[in-house]
Amino acid sequence: MKKTMTKIWKSYSIGVVVVIVGIVLSLLTPRFMSMSNLLNVMTNASLVAIMGLGMTLAIASGNFDLSVGSTAALAGCISFSLVPSIGVPASIVAGLAAGAIVGFINGLIITELRVPAFIATLGMMTIIRGVALIYTDGKDLYLFGQTEYKILSGAYLFGIPTPIFFAVGIALLLGFVISQTRFGRHILAMGSNLSASERSGIPTSRVLWAIFSIVGATAALSGMIISSQVLTANGRLASGIELSAIAVVVLGGTALSGGQATMVGTLLGALLISMVNNGLNLLNVPIFYQELTVGVLMLGALAVNISQGFDIRSLFRRQA
Amino acid sequence: MSVANQTEETSLSKNLDWDVLWERYGIAVVLIIGWIFAYFFVPKFSNPDNMLNVIRQSAFVGCAAVGMTVAIISGTFDLSVGSTLALSAYLGVMVVSRTENIPIAMLVTVLVAMAVGAVNGFLITRVKIPAFITTLGMLFIVRGLSFIISKGGEPVRYNGKAFTWWGNGSLFGIPTPFLVLVICALAAWFILTRTAFGRYVFSIGTNSNAAKVAGVPVDSTTSWIFIVVGLFTGVSAFLIGSRLYSAGPGLEPGFELNVIAAVVLGGTRLAGGRGSMLGTVAACILYATMGNVLNLLHADAFFQRVAVGLVLLLALSIEGIRQRMFERASRQISTAE
Numbered sequence: 300m301k302k303t304m305t306k307i308w309k310s311y312s313i314g315v316v317v318v319i320v321g322i323v324l325s326l327l328t329p330r331f332m333s334m335s336n337l338l339n340v341m342t343n344a345s346l347v348a349i350m351g352l353g354m355t356l357a358i359a360s361g362n363f364d365l366s367v368g369s370t371a372a373l374a375g376c377i378s379f380s381l382v383p384s385i386g387v388p389a390s391i392v393a394g395l396a397a398g399a400i401v402g403f404i405n406g407l408i409i410t411e412l413r414v415p416a417f418i419a420t421l422g423m424m425t426i427i428r429g430v431a432l433i434y435t436d437g438k439d440l441y442l443f444g445q446t447e448y449k450i451l452s453g454a455y456l457f458g459i460p461t462p463i464f465f466a467v468g469i470a471l472l473l474g475f476v477i478s479q480t481r482f483g484r485h486i487l488a489m490g491s492n493l494s495a496s497e498r499s500g501i502p503t504s505r506v507l508w509a510i511f512s513i514v515g516a517t518a519a520l521s522g523m524i525i526s527s528q529v530l531t532a533n534g535r536l537a538s539g540i541e542l543s544a545i546a547v548v549v550l551g552g553t554a555l556s557g558g559q560a561t562m563v564g565t566l567l568g569a570l571l572i573s574m575v576n577n578g579l580n581l582l583n584v585p586i587f588y589q590e591l592t593v594g595v596l597m598l599g600a601l602a603v604n605i606s607q608g609f610d611i612r613s614l615f616r617r618q619a
Numbered sequence: 620m621s622v623a624n625q626t627e628e629t630s631l632s633k634n635l636d637w638d639v640l641w642e643r644y645g646i647a648v649v650l651i652i653g654w655i656f657a658y659f660f661v662p663k664f665s666n667p668d669n670m671l672n673v674i675r676q677s678a679f680v681g682c683a684a685v686g687m688t689v690a691i692i693s694g695t696f697d698l699s700v701g702s703t704l705a706l707s708a709y710l711g712v713m714v715v716s717r718t719e720n721i722p723i724a725m726l727v728t729v730l731v732a733m734a735v736g737a738v739n740g741f742l743i744t745r746v747k748i749p750a751f752i753t754t755l756g757m758l759f760i761v762r763g764l765s766f767i768i769s770k771g772g773e774p775v776r777y778n779g780k781a782f783t784w785w786g787n788g789s790l791f792g793i794p795t796p797f798l799v800l801v802i803c804a805l806a807a808w809f810i811l812t813r814t815a816f817g818r819y820v821f822s823i824g825t826n827s828n829a830a831k832v833a834g835v836p837v838d839s840t841t842s843w844i845f846i847v848v849g850l851f852t853g854v855s856a857f858l859i860g861s862r863l864y865s866a867g868p869g870l871e872p873g874f875e876l877n878v879i880a881a882v883v884l885g886g887t888r889l890a891g892g893r894g895s896m897l898g899t900v901a902a903c904i905l906y907a908t909m910g911n912v913l914n915l916l917h918a919d920a921f922f923q924r925v926a927v928g929l930v931l932l933l934a935l936s937i938e939g940i941r942q943r944m945f946e947r948a949s950r951q952i953s954t955a956e
Binding site: 365408425427546 | 698756759762767868872879883924932
């Protein structure tokens with residue numbers, strides 16, 4: 300009983316925190332609860348959430364991807380530059396493919412050259428950033444008059460803004476994949492114990508290539524959505540976002556040690572950060588407090604939740 | 620059968636020797652060869668001013684990398700060094716611009732950075748948050764703090780000669796920052812190899828459970844490691860503030876990953892337990908040399924990023940490729956029977 304309570308608290312605590320923060324913010328500033336503001340909050344959350352969802356897969360398998368920010372930039376630039384020649388839908392597909400290819404190369408470097416994922420993706424981070432800057436010659440790419448590209452950020456699918464639709468859809472899809480498919484079980488097994496998975500016949504290399512291709516594709520989608528918001532793309536897009544993406548995953552309750560994943564948690568983690576930032580904006584708190592809150596939220600959540608061997612209820616139970 | 624086993628064993632030990640040699644001295648050798656090539660084939664590289672400039676440039680990442688080497692040998696790393704650098708450099712330059720007192724500014728810079736390290740250490744050892752997450756959280760918090768203190772991002776400036784000498788001057792013809800780097804590296808090398816603390820660092824990095832069982836004070840050593848990282852980051856912060864005559868809260872984004880890349884390129888293993896200070900210094904000089912050579916060859920500034928990443932991946936994959944070749948060879952031996 301005690302165990303299940305702890306387990307339930309652990310899996311839903313981020314949801315509880317989101318609800319509490321939501322209530323507090325709506326009491327502090329009535330504008331927070333307006334429909335347009337809430338959609339705005341969720342759209343902002345989606346941008347990091349989408350690449351965070353891919354990152355959740357990587358972290359569940361015991362790896363990281365530090366190259367997601369650069370991949371997002373490269374994919375945004377490639378798809379923007381292709382719009383005049385091949386049209387919007389094909390160029391979006393091309394952006395996704397570029398992201399998946401970058402991810403696949405990450406996977407190859409990790410399995411074939413045996414470079415640890417952290418270093419492989421760190422190296423790729425600088426390389427791909429450089430490639431994106433070379434590709435655009437350091438200039439901005441604009442899509443004047445190509446408002447069709449806005450479909451990624453400004454349109455509605457089934458009455459929901461597309462970024463939110465993508466974030467929720469990908470969360471459901473990857474949640475299904477990780478919990479219901481063989482591929483998902485392989486990922487979790489690799490995260491729990493890589494050498495045991497190898498010995499029990501899991502094709503670890505192929506699984507890893509697939510994971511990193513998915514991470515690359517989600518990063519690419521994030522990058523294209525971000526650039527479609529302002530119809531501008533450049534090689535500096537999404538710099539430094541990789542650590543925010545990891546922060547969102549960790550805040551959502553996925554353990555860095557691997558072997559476990561929660562897609563809903565990642566969504567909620569992104570939502571929490573977006574809510575707090577929005578609330579601070581509405582309360583006229585200077586924008587530079589926002590970075591501070593990301594860190595405080597993360598360490599606060601982690602201090603009570605993730606840290607092993609610490610039971611939050613011990614705070615309320617004095618005499619025992 | 621026995622013959623095959625023997626060859627396998629001897630080739631194994633040979634392989635290990637080469638890997639260890641490569642790990643310890645590989646980058647230093649690459650650096651020397653690179654300098655010889657650059658000296659003869661890259662126009663203007665051989666100009667003494669240029670070469671001195673290269674080693675000056677290496678020190679700004681180098682001092683922080685010396686501290687990071689200690690952390691990585693112990694099996695952790697610190698993602699907050701970039702933010703710490705910005706905060707401590709900002710406060711240091713602010714103090715020197717108000718008081719014009721350099722020792723006090725130096726002290727403030729280093730102490731602020733050490734204080735951040737102490738908070739990291741506290742969160743990791745007392746609150747038991749994993750180091751990666753702690754320092755990632757602190758990356759955001761400390762960066763936020765430096766923006767808050769500066770009320771939005773205006774850099775502070777000070778161009779007193781005695782202050783800017785530390786980043787731009789020379790002593791006996793050698794750039795001051797490089798002298799500082801050499802002193803830092805020697806001090807860290809001494810601590811790592813000649814003191815009990817150093818032995819604790821290596822033993823925690825090799826196997827922290829075993830270290831604990833053997834009576835190594837793991838928690839207090841870890842706390843001190845993060846304070847040491849802060850100390851050396853503070854030195855880098857002071858040098859950079861002096862070099863630029865100024866410091867802003869947005870200083871050097873991505874600094875933490877550059878520092879880790881330099882340490883790893885220098886042959887220190889992310890898994891912990893092994894590492895070399897010589898390698899770290901050589902890697903920092905190598906990065907500075909690459910930037911300089913590519914500049915002299917008029918290479919695109921963007922191409923430099925690609926080259927930096929490629930060198931890191933190349934250096935780190937050599938060991939893996941050798942391992943694979945060795946495995947294939949031993950498989951051939953066993954199938955040949």
